[in-house]
Amino acid sequence: MTMNNKIANNSCKVIALTNQKGGVAKSFTTASLAVGLVQEGKKVLVIDNDPQGHASRCLGVKNASVTIADVMDRLIKGEQLKAGYGITSTEEGVDLLAANVNYAMLEFSLISVMSREKVLEEFVQMEREFYDYILIDCPPNLGIFVLNALNAADSALIPVKLEDLSIDGLQQLIQTIGMAKRHLNPSLEICGILFTVVEPRTVLAKQSMAAIREAYGEHVKIYDTIIPKSVKAAECPASGISIYKYDPCGSVAAAYKSLTREVIG
Ligand SMILES: Nc1ncnc2c1ncn2[C@@H]1O[C@H](COP(=O)(O)OP(=O)(O)OP(=O)(O)O)[C@@H](O)[C@H]1O
Numbered sequence: 001m002t003m004n005n006k007i008a009n010n011s012c013k014v015i016a017l018t019n020q021k022g023g024v025a026k027s028f029t030t031a032s033l034a035v036g037l038v039q040e041g042k043k044v045l046v047i048d049n050d051p052q053g054h055a056s057r058c059l060g061v062k063n064a065s066v067t068i069a070d071v072m073d074r075l076i077k078g079e080q081l082k083a084g085y086g087i088t089s090t091e092e093g094v095d096l097l098a099a100n101v102n103y104a105m106l107e108f109s110l111i112s113v114m115s116r117e118k119v120l121e122e123f124v125q126m127e128r129e130f131y132d133y134i135l136i137d138c139p140p141n142l143g144i145f146v147l148n149a150l151n152a153a154d155s156a157l158i159p160v161k162l163e164d165l166s167i168d169g170l171q172q173l174i175q176t177i178g179m180a181k182r183h184l185n186p187s188l189e190i191c192g193i194l195f196t197v198v199e200p201r202t203v204l205a206k207q208s209m210a211a212i213r214e215a216y217g218e219h220v221k222i223y224d225t226i227i228p229k230s231v232k233a234a235e236c237p238a239s240g241i242s243i244y245k246y247d248p249c250g251s252v253a254a255a256y257k258s259l260t261r262e263v264i265g
Pocket residue numbers: 021022023024025026027028029050052054138139140196197198227228229230231233234235236237252
């Protein structure tokens with residue numbers, strides 16, 4: 001099951017959106033960045049790697065007939081999948097490997113599999129030739145699903161919500177990514193830290209951003225784009241449409257557009 005040839009399609013970038021902390025806008029950023037990239041003419045696949053299925057919901061998909069649970073289950077059993085298996089097209093042009101709560105059970109099946117961190121990589125390797133970007137939304141932990149994502153990805157994008165001054169969690173996450181790089185995926189990089197749900201004028205936000213820039217800014221890219229807090233963004237996931245449609249003139253749509261351009265470089 002090992003496949004270390006990550007250069008099958010050199011131009012495809014595989015990005016895992018990860019932070020073990022819950023509610024930092026991983027899923028919302030995955031969906032918003034994905035639609036932003038499509039609007040820039042890119043071909044994009046989102047892999048919803050979280051049994052909560054929030055990225056799927058943000059992209060307007062509630063009841064996919066085939067999900068990541070089926071795909072991973074078949075790969076664990078050694079089945080040969082056809083390219084495109086399990087992928088759903090969504091309204092706004094993003095392709096999606098959806099997830100739902102059934103995926104939670106698969107964590108137990110994975111534990112006893114050899115090379116259990118490498119199952120998702122097999123799927124990604126199969127699909128990368130068809131896409132410019134593959135975005136993997138991760139659950140809020142550092143478990144086996146996240147290790148699968150870090151093994152399959154070229155880089156990790158770390159959304160950080162500025163709600164307290166504690167940066168211990170970030171330290172642990174960066175260490176975990178370092179460990180994944182050493183033991184699983186030598187080409188893994190951190191593509192950037194993204195400040196999300198920011199109230200930019202508050203002292204707390206300013207202090208937290210300054211603390212993170214001071215602690216990590218020298219070694220890790222921190223995106224110039226900051227995603228502001230907005231009620232529209234909080235409402236948006238339930239609507240199943242992107243922020244670009246839900247609140248086209250709002251600050252969050254503009255911020256994700258700007259992030260998209262930064263990611264493209
Ligand atoms: N810029 C924003 N302003 C206000 N609310 C936001 C913003 N971005 C996201 N939210 C809201 O924050 C909540 C958490 O977002 P999201 O589900 O994307 O986080 P997550 O990190 O994926 O969570 P989990 O760790 O549970 O997977 C959602 O209700 C979302 O609507």
